[in-house]
Amino acid sequence: MAGIVLNSGYSWKQQRRFTLSTLRDFGVGKRSLESQILEEIKFLHQAVLEKTGEPFDAHFLVNNAVSNIICSIVFGRRFEYTDERFLLLLKLMSKALHLQGSMWAVCAFLREEIENHQKDWDPSAPRDFIDCYLSEIEKRRDDPEAGFHEEETTSTTLLWAFIYMMKYPEIQEKVQAEIDRVIGQSRQPTMADRANMPYTDAVIHEIQRMGNIVPLNLVRTTSKDTTLGGYFLPKGTQVIANLTSVLFDGKEWESPHSFDPGHFLNAQGEFVKMDAFLPFSAGKRFCPGEPLARMELFLFFTSFLQTFTISPPEGTKVSLDFQFGVTLSPKPFKITVAPR
Numbered sequence: 001m002a003g004i005v006l007n008s009g010y011s012w013k014q015q016r017r018f019t020l021s022t023l024r025d026f027g028v029g030k031r032s033l034e035s036q037i038l039e040e041i042k043f044l045h046q047a048v049l050e051k052t053g054e055p056f057d058a059h060f061l062v063n064n065a066v067s068n069i070i071c072s073i074v075f076g077r078r079f080e081y082t083d084e085r086f087l088l089l090l091k092l093m094s095k096a097l098h099l100q101g102s103m104w105a106v107c108a109f110l111r112e113e114i115e116n117h118q119k120d121w122d123p124s125a126p127r128d129f130i131d132c133y134l135s136e137i138e139k140r141r142d143d144p145e146a147g148f149h150e151e152e153t154t155s156t157t158l159l160w161a162f163i164y165m166m167k168y169p170e171i172q173e174k175v176q177a178e179i180d181r182v183i184g185q186s187r188q189p190t191m192a193d194r195a196n197m198p199y200t201d202a203v204i205h206e207i208q209r210m211g212n213i214v215p216l217n218l219v220r221t222t223s224k225d226t227t228l229g230g231y232f233l234p235k236g237t238q239v240i241a242n243l244t245s246v247l248f249d250g251k252e253w254e255s256p257h258s259f260d261p262g263h264f265l266n267a268q269g270e271f272v273k274m275d276a277f278l279p280f281s282a283g284k285r286f287c288p289g290e291p292l293a294r295m296e297l298f299l300f301f302t303s304f305l306q307t308f309t310i311s312p313p314e315g316t317k318v319s320l321d322f323q324f325g326v327t328l329s330p331k332p333f334k335i336t337v338a339p340r
């Protein structure tokens with residue numbers, strides 16, 4: 001991921017082009033990926049069901065499930081939630097986000113997967129992201145500037161979703177009422193349902209706004225001399241486009257510091273797009289994972305509340321305390337689930 005996120009100029013262009021086209025080729029925005037996500041959701045629900053009634057920390061299960069989506073794109077397969085090697089990788093990545101350490105182990109895991117792929121690699125029939133990556137490396141042997149990578153953030157947003165749904169049970173109930181009305185209990189949600197579920201859509205947007213998981217965006221550098229808002233910025237100046245200032249701007253939001261799905265609804269209860277909703281940033285470097293992340297958020301969130309009601313463990317209060325690494329994430333917490 002560092003290959004694209006922290007990159008610039010020629011190398012960045014190569015990586016961005018490669019990431020976008022590979023994500024597209026492997027079904028982002030297509031039905032095939034939707035059914036893969038829905039399959040993964042079944043595994044997640046099975047694992048959660050086993051925890052019924054006992055308080056548990058959902059972090060690793062959710063992280064595991066969401067990571068499996070990117071794994072099916074990158075590695076061409078999913079991993080069992082009990083796979084020790086995969087669990088270790090996820091733990092290390094979670095730590096790495098906070099410490100920027102442990103990266104060698106992540107690289108070792110990737111190297112092993114790549115070596116496995118190389119054994120039966122057929123450049124004319126790519127199976128997944130790694131196969132495409134191998135082809136791309138092959139094509140660019142004489143091009144040392146180009147190199148490729150991947151990563152993600154959706155599970156942190158889902159953890160915030162659990163927190164806010166526990167904190168505001170009346171909002172959770174309204175989402176469940178909309179799910180029951182539009183989808184019912186006899187089938188899984190699909191992306192086509194979103195247009196008929198303005199309240200749920202608004203709640204997910206509000207979770208992203210309040211969750212504010214990339215508060216300071218990523219540090220960027222001006223590629224040429226420029227003037228912005230009357231300030232001269234010479235080429236090479238580091239710039240932080242502060243997303244928090246937009247997501248909590250008092251001129252844009254009626255009550256910026258309150259959790260209110262009404263920020264995204266008009267008087268008729270219809271969903272309204274807000275220009276200041278920029279958790280994925282804007283401009284040339286905006287997040288290329290946005291369509292995938294939005295699809296995952298809708299399907300995971302809606303399916304979860306279709307199947308379970310979430311509440312804080314008895315005798316505990318919901319805390320909005322956060323920890324700040326590369327992303328802003330909730331402090332470890334437990335949930336209790338009850339099947340509906």
Ligand code: HEM
Binds near residue numbers: 292
């Ligand atoms: C809720 C989930 C996500 C949020 C809030 C998010 C947010 C962001 C933000 C704020 C940036 C920086 C944009 C800038 O510098 O202007 C970014 C960059 C990026 N994101 Fe995401 N992201 C999410 C999920 C994903 C996923 C699922 C993927 C991968 C499939 C992804 C891949 C990337 C990449 C490759 C970049 C670097 C783009 C570049 O440097 O040109 N993101 N993301």
